[in-house]
Amino acid sequence: MKVPSAAISRLITYLRILEELEAKGIHRTSSEQLAEEAQVTAFQVRKDLSYFGSYGTRGVGYTVPVLKRELRHILGLNRRWGLAIVGMGRLGSALADYPGFGETFELRGFFDVDPEKIGKPVGRGVIEPMEALPQRVPGRIEIALLTVPREAAQEAADQLVRAGIKGILNFAPVVLEVPKEVAVENVDFLAGLTRLAFFILNPKWGEEMVG
Amino acid sequence: MKVPSAAISRLITYLRILEELEAKGIHRTSSEQLAEEAQVTAFQVRKDLSYFGSYGTRGVGYTVPVLKRELRHILGLNRRWGLAIVGMGRLGSALADYPGFGETFELRGFFDVDPEKIGKPVGRGVIEPMEALPQRVPGRIEIALLTVPREAAQEAADQLVRAGIKGILNFAPVVLEVPKEVAVENVDFLAGLTRLAFFILNPKWGEEMVG
DNA sequence: CTGTGTGAAGCGCTTCACAGCG
DNA sequence: CGCTGTGAAGCGCTTCACACAG
Numbered sequence A, B: 001m002k003v004p005s006a007a008i009s010r011l012i013t014y015l016r017i018l019e020e021l022e023a024k025g026i027h028r029t030s031s032e033q034l035a036e037e038a039q040v041t042a043f044q045v046r047k048d049l050s051y052f053g054s055y056g057t058r059g060v061g062y063t064v065p066v067l068k069r070e071l072r073h074i075l076g077l078n079r080r081w082g083l084a085i086v087g088m089g090r091l092g093s094a095l096a097d098y099p100g101f102g103e104t105f106e107l108r109g110f111f112d113v114d115p116e117k118i119g120k121p122v123g124r125g126v127i128e129p130m131e132a133l134p135q136r137v138p139g140r141i142e143i144a145l146l147t148v149p150r151e152a153a154q155e156a157a158d159q160l161v162r163a164g165i166k167g168i169l170n171f172a173p174v175v176l177e178v179p180k181e182v183a184v185e186n187v188d189f190l191a192g193l194t195r196l197a198f199f200i201l202n203p204k205w206g207e208e209m210v211g
Numbered sequence C: 001c002t003g004t005g006t007g008a009a010g011c012g013c014t015t016c017a018c019a020g021c022g
Numbered sequence D: 001c002g003c004t005g006t007g008a009a010g011c012g013c014t015t016c017a018c019a020c021a022g
Helices: A005-023 A031-038 A042-050 A064-075 A090-096 A130-136 A150-162 A189-201 B005-023 B031-038 B042-050 B064-075 B090-096 B130-136 B150-163 B189-201
Strands: A081-086 A105-112 A125-129 A143-146 A167-170 A183-186 B081-086 B105-112 B125-129 B143-146 B167-170 B183-186
Touching (some): A005 B189, A031 A042, A064 B189, A125 A130, A143 B189, A183 B189, A189 B143, B031 B042, B081 B090, B081 B130, B090 B105, B105 B130, B125 B130, B130 B150, B143 B150, B150 B167
Parallel strands (some): A081 A105, A081 A143, A105 A125, A143 A167, B081 B105
């Protein structure tokens, strides 16, 4: 079956909502409730879940811990993922101390080109040179958080690909070129700012646009 | 005319590519070249531009500075936008010193709830309490960068809305509830990580998925 | 003869109505 | 009888073929 990639993003939202419901001690929920919290329709919730299976009880709803477990399984959050941070500037350093990675994502390496930075302690590790990537990545690190300046992003991505990285979370405002077997996700806040600017200027967006 | 919102994101990419071409001294380009750099089809490039007008010359192509100017106009980047950072933790502080906002986006306020932080200098300003928002936002600040912890995000968003904010760039992993006239964009890197995990586990994505 | 601009076709996501199961 | 699960309809984005301008 074909699964819309937008559905994956929504599953992530549903999972967070389930965790909030669980924290509140709520044991049972419905597509209606999930839809309201996620700001989508109940149709959408049920369709998104149906791409992967049937996790509810007809006439009753969903059991929070059950659906939570299933979503974690679908999204691959029941295993452990090794992360590297590449580019130890302010953003990279902030991420190195970020407490929200949980049990699922584990920081296992910190890399930079700057000889001044190499050897310095960050988070639970020490900054290593980019040349160390081929030894550190295989079998230990699946995903890299790429937090280098824009101009350095493609070169760093190339090195990561050569070292055998599986996915890159790219914080730089560039379109990375990587082999199709390497996954890339962009976290581009400047693009977000620009979209906001556009939406603010065009509030009647979707009704009728000037040509 | 209806404009797909995905088209806006691509226009932002085209603009960046034009700036790179200009930096390289290239004066003329084509939908073909833009498409290759942006990793989309030339059809897509021409259609995206056609939603807003005709900026090229048939049989010739596009003039880099002309198309750049037009895209900046469409995206609202030819004016100045006032920004606030709300939540001066590590991420907020990193953003306060970020050099890439350019002439278009100007940091005009830094806010936090923590009395310990208030009065401290950051970037080109000083941290103020959330209570100051109603005085500082109207007429000066259009967009807020929301970098508070997840639990505090909705409350902070409410205060921003009351102060008259036009758009919120939300870095917290939550679905914010705001009036429909306030624009929200999410910069959720945990969601990005989770999508990467899913795509790595499902490389044959799009062909056939297990049920 | 070249590359843009665009109406129309194609296709994939969303919406829907209701069948199905508890 | 209630809420889920889903085939099918609807609709919007993408792709396309080609008219058209230079």
